[in-house]
Amino acid sequence: MQPLAGAGSDRPATLADVAAVSGVATSTVSRALSNPGRVNAATRERIEEAARALNYVPNSQARALTSGKTRAIAVLVSDVTNPFYFGIIRGTQQQLKAAGYTQILVDTEESDELEDGMLHKLRRSFDGAILAASRLTDRRLTVLANDIPLVAINRQTRGVPHIFIDTPSGIEQAVGHLVSLGHTQLCYASGPETSWSNEGRWRAMVRAAERYGVTATRLGPFSPRQYAGAAAADAVLHAGVTACIAFNDLLAIGMLARFRERGVDVPGDVSIVGCDDIFGADFCNPPLTTLTAPIEQAGRTAVSMLLARLDDQSTIGMRQGATLPTHLTVRSSTGPAREPKGRR
Template identity: 35%
Template structure:
């Protein structure tokens, strides 16, 4: 079995340089890193996590904290994270706060003692709590931003504004919106985009709150939405929209003939919803890949400038939206 000494000898470098190169450390020339990686591959050398932990003081694992592991958007984000970190030989510890900000804070505290860095997916924690956590270990937040913390998010305000603009273009004047959790930062941004577009197009916007952005919550809200007289209903996410759509259909309301319905995230697989759901793409997989890239970069170079990545989110009009009935 090859050892780190063998890799150093074949690559013509010191053992310390091999260690820095394999662990993504700074101060290693690109050509040297490539030579070390090639030598390790040729020798089929795989560093021991335990040995590496003793040498570096690291666990070899990254934490991922999500609000609801059953949410298909977060599943896509997690898939992107997994794909990225496995290429870097990290393990993942996953935790689910079940849409409870207080529970999320406690889980984050526990994870911070077990992992090298933490990805907070759509965190419901306050900005002060996020910044305090980032002072203890490398943290990346997704679907929101926090001052002084690496982040990757989407331009949700613009995406939601564009969706409402498209709905206005179909002739809808009274539009409903099923909102998400009150602690959601992306929810705040979406509402800002909606309010701006509603004012710009002179629309009557009716908003309802839901504490859990789930399929069941969408179904539960359906009768309230239908009684309001709106001709189109948008939702915080695809799960809410899906629940609303199915219940409306069961009640004999045609979608989109009587009610246009649209979600947000583009997280549902093709064919799951009929008619096909109009939505806004949240780039779930890309969010995960970029978040993992930012976290491993921060681990390799703690002094790197704070990174803020913002992805565009295009509107995807499908079969669940149509011109308002005359």
């Protein structure tokens, strides 16, 4: 085995370096490391010994060119700073690591254009993708699903494998809870216009309001971030309602802060319900009533579904979707409706 000229330098070893030390062609090294069965045992052992001596680390892109596999999965989230996605990211990371895959995390910044662009820009770097709360239209998502192995979380689009977190049923539970407390004038502080789950939650609230014979008003849209809570809280006060369901917990937490600034008692003057039960929702003042969902499980299930599709190119009979339930967690931000001023 010949020593490598310039050995001891800081540059990483290459396939050519391993070939030079082993005394074989670069193509032989590539076959030995990517498909060992195509190289005789003695040559393969010599190549593997050289690779270990040089601390050779295979280049993932080069390996992808020969095998067609990167062993990487792209996970796209609309806002990496939103605690809702922490559980999804943790679930996907753990499941991918256990399966020997690398996670590529992409923040799409609530932009459908950025989401679409990043999927195409990084396409050669991953085998499949998990889209959490995609902002793409149903039509665009369907087209992508035909080109890229993917699973969508918090989305139900025909022909697209999905994990659906059933927040609409949770919204109906929240409306029932508020009605039981005497609230008849409700509102929904809506999230992004491009959010599929936002529309689903509003439709669920309308159905529940009609069933209980109460009024539901839609406010917004508002950014799904804490700073937008001030504008949402002001809109709630202007609407004159006694209870509000917010698109997510971040928005609801921002609303609580604004009500506190304006001297509005929660829940004495207005009740607030959030959605997602993120870390910190129970530390608010008052602790936030919200919808609790198995978020980390959604990430794990999405990975299992995607890897099953990658392992078996035939999708006939393969599961297309899964629904995960949500439930209402009652804390101190909801209470009995205030009495009309004339009766106090």
